[in-house]
Amino acid sequence: MTATFSKTLAERIEDLLPQTQCTKCGYPACRPYAEAIAAGEANYNQCPPGGAEGIARLAALLGKPDIPLDTTHGVERARPVAVIDENVCIGCTLCMQACPVDAIVGAAKQMHTVIAGLCTGCDLCVPPCPVDCIAMVPVTGERTGWDAWSQQEADAARARHDRRGARLERERAEAEARANARQAARAAQAEQPVRETPQAQAATPTPTDDAEAKKRAIIQAALERARKKKEEMAQLGSGPKNTDHVSAAVQAQIDEAEARRRRLGLTDDANASHPDKGDEP
Template sequence: MIATFPTTLASQIEDLLPQTQCTKCGYPACRPYAEAIAAGQASYNQCPPGGEEGVARLARLLGKPVIALNPENGVERPRPLAIIDENLCIGCTLCLQACPVDAIVGAAKQMHTVIPELCTGCDLCVPPCPVDCIAMITVTGDKTGWDAWTQPQADAARIRHDQHLARLARERDAAEARKAARVAGSAKPVEPAISGDRVVKTAAATPEDEAQAKKRAIIQAAMERARKKKEELAKLGAAPKNIDSVSPEVQAQIDAAEARRRRLGLTDVNSEPDSDSANDPDA
C-alpha cells in the first residue's frame, strides 16, 4: 500500500498561481506569496499576472468572496515578452542575474538573447539593464491574465524556477569549496622540529587536504575550459556590438554588481575572469 500525504494549504495555493515569479505580489517568488496567504499575512488579490480569474480561483479555494485585484500590486495586462536589442547590449550579465527562470542566454562580454518559449514576462530584467536595451513586447493581443497564460506554461515556469534556485545553491556551494581550497592551499607546511635528540613528527596530509587539492585542480581545469570557450566564441564574432561605448558610470554599475555576486558567492567558474583574478580561484 502506497502512503499518501495531505497537501498543505500553501501548496494548494501555489498550484493556482501563474508561476511568473514576477514579485509584483510583494514577495520574492510565487511560493513565498502562497505561504503568506496560507498564514494570513497576505491577501489573495495581489497577483496581477493571474488577474481577476486568479483572484476567483483563490477565493474558491479559500472559501472567500471574489474581490478586485489590488491596484497597488499592478494591473491585469496582456503577457509581454522581453526582447534584447543586440545593437545596444554590452554583455554585462545583469539581466541574466535578474531572470528568475533562466530564460536569457549569454555570458560576460558576450551577446545576450531571450528564449521566447521560456520568458514569463516578469519585467525583472528591465530595471538592472544599464543601457536600456530590453523592451517588453505584448505577444498575446487583447488576452490578459489566465487567458494569456496556460496551465502547462505555468507548470513549466515553476520547474525552471526550482532549477534556477538549485543552480544558485550549487554555485554557493562551489564558492565555499573554492574558498576552502584557497585557504588550504595557502597554509604553509610545518617543518620538522628538532628537540635535543628527538625529532618532532609533522602531521601527515589528511584526507581533507587531498580533497581540497583535488578541488583546486578541478577549478583550474574549469577556468582553462572557460578561457578556451571564450576564445572560440570571439573567433565566431559572438560579442556585443556596443561594448566600446560603455560610459564610466555604466561600467562602475556593472563592476559593483559583479562585486556583489562575488561577495555572495554567486560567481560561476565558467564566467569570464578578470586579468587580475585569473589565478585566483575565489575571484
C-alpha cells in the same frame, strides 16, 4: 496499496498561482507568496499576472469573497515577452542574473538573447540593464491574466524556477568549498615555515653562510700561499723589503687588513701585520 499525500494549504495555493515569479506581489517568488497567504500575512488579491480569474480561484479555495485586484501591485495586462536590442547589448550578464527562469542566454561581453517560449513576462530583466536595451513587448493581444497564460506554461515555469534555484545553491556551495580550501592552503603555508625553520636552519646552510665560508676559504688559501712564499724566500736568504720604513698610509692599509683577518679568525700569529718582527729575538 497506494500511498496518498495530502498537500498543505500553501502548496494548494501555489498550484493556483501563474508561476511567473515576477515578485509584483511583494514576495521574492510565488511559493513565498503562497505561504504568506496561508499564514494570513498577505491578501489573495496581490497577483497581477493571475488577474481577476486568479483571485477568483484563490477565493474559492479559501472560502472567501471574490475581491478586486490590489492595483498597488500592478494591473492585469496582456502577457509581454522581453526583447533585447542585440545592437545595443554590451554583454554585462545582469539580465541573465535577474531572470528567474533562465530564459536569457549569452555570455559575458557577448550578445544576449531571450528565448521567447520560456519568458514569463516578469519584467525583472529591465531595471538592471545599464544601457536600456530590453523592451517588454505584449504578445497575447487582448487576452490578459489566465486567458494569456496556461496551466502547462505555469507548471513549466515553476520547474525552471526550481531548477535554477537548485543550481544557484549548488554553485554557492561549490564556491564556498573552494574558498575554504584556499583559506586552508594559505593557513598551512603560513604554519609550515614555523614548524620547519629550526630543522632547516640546523640542516641546511643559508646563502649567507655559504658565501662566508667561500670567502674564508679563499683568504685561507691566499695566506697559505704567502706563508710558503715567505719560507721559500727565507731559505734563499731573501726577505721582504722595506718593512721597517713603510708610510703611514700603507701601514693603515696593513692594519685594516689585519683587523679584517682577525674578525674572520684567520690570523696565524700576533705579528702578522709585521712579518719581519717574527724573526726578532
